[in-house]
Amino acid sequence: MNKLAALLVTLMVGGLLFYSTAFFPKWGDPKQPGSMHVSPRYIEKTLAETKVPNAVTSVLADYRGYDTMFETSVIFTAGIAVMMLLRRPS
Amino acid sequence: MVKDLEDVVIRTASRILIPFIQIYSLYVFVHGHGSPGGGFQGGCIMAASFILMAVAFNLNMAERRLKERTNAIFCALGVFIYAGTGYLSFLYSGNFLDYGQLSHLLPTDPIKARYYGMAMIELGVQITVMAVMVSIFLDLVTAGKHEKTPEEDGND
Numbered sequence: 001m002n003k004l005a006a007l008l009v010t011l012m013v014g015g016l017l018f019y020s021t022a023f024f025p026k027w028g029d030p031k032q033p034g035s036m037h038v039s040p041r042y043i044e045k046t047l048a049e050t051k052v053p054n055a056v057t058s059v060l061a062d063y064r065g066y067d068t069m070f071e072t073s074v075i076f077t078a079g080i081a082v083m084m085l086l087r088r089p090s
Numbered sequence: 091m092v093k094d095l096e097d098v099v100i101r102t103a104s105r106i107l108i109p110f111i112q113i114y115s116l117y118v119f120v121h122g123h124g125s126p127g128g129g130f131q132g133g134c135i136m137a138a139s140f141i142l143m144a145v146a147f148n149l150n151m152a153e154r155r156l157k158e159r160t161n162a163i164f165c166a167l168g169v170f171i172y173a174g175t176g177y178l179s180f181l182y183s184g185n186f187l188d189y190g191q192l193s194h195l196l197p198t199d200p201i202k203a204r205y206y207g208m209a210m211i212e213l214g215v216q217i218t219v220m221a222v223m224v225s226i227f228l229d230l231v232t233a234g235k236h237e238k239t240p241e242e243d244g245n246d
Contacts, residue, residue: 048201049201049204050201050204050205050208051201051202051204051205052123052124052204052205052208053123053124054122054123054124054125054126056126057122057123057128057208057212058208060128061128061207061208061211061212062187062189062204062207062208065176065187065211066186066187068172068211068215069172069173069176069187069211071130072168072169072172072214072215072218072219073169075218075219075222076165076166076168076169076218076222078222078226079165079221079222079225079226080165082225082226082229082230083162083225083229083234085234086229086230086233086234087229087234087235087236088234
């Protein structure tokens with residue numbers, strides 16, 4: 001019974017997610033919200049503001065620096081978690 | 091525990107390849123500013139060289155090159171470098187991770203200082219990713235025991 005309920009919930013949520021993909025902007029659409037103001041600003045100002053020729057690096061390390069810092073922390077946490085789980089004193 | 095393969099082809103090929111893999115890792119890291127690459131990718135490639143060393147030779151060989159204790163310190167050191175670079179701008183009443191403030195420390199203008207700030211945090215990412223990948227690999231293959239392979243050291 002529990003498994004049936006879990007399956008039902010999974011199918012419902014999955015169906016909802018699939019349904020919502022129909023409302024995504026078209027792939028590569030220049031009019032989509034993400035491409036309207038955020039991307040052009042980064043592409044135009046990266047070289048002037050950071051002297052980095054690669055916009056990916058400047059977004060990753062500068063404009064979204066917090067994000068990358070906590071990505072690094074997540075990797076660190078993963079390593080610590082594996083250590084805690086496996087390195088047991090016998 | 092990883093069994094010792096004793097295969098001369100694998101060992102010779104690895105011995106030739108490993109330095110080039112490590113140089114390539116540093117290349118990917120240093121050129122992250124101008125081409126695809128950066129700390130995450132470079133760290134993974136560097137970790138791959140140590141994992142290849144552990145697989146092709148034995149765990150002792152990799153452990154001699156990169157001690158377990160040193161590796162654990164590297165895990166934390168990378169995050170420390172990253173966060174420390176962010177905190178450096180506090181000294182000059184800047185915001186956290188505001189690399190422009192590093193121009194007070196480096197002989198450059200604030201815009202070029204952002205370039206060097208990014209290089210510093212990429213270095214932190216590289217160190218942490220490399221150390222954590224190696225640490226997870228060694229933990230998984232030895233079930234956390236880090237036991238020595240039975241044969242004596244040094245006959246590689």
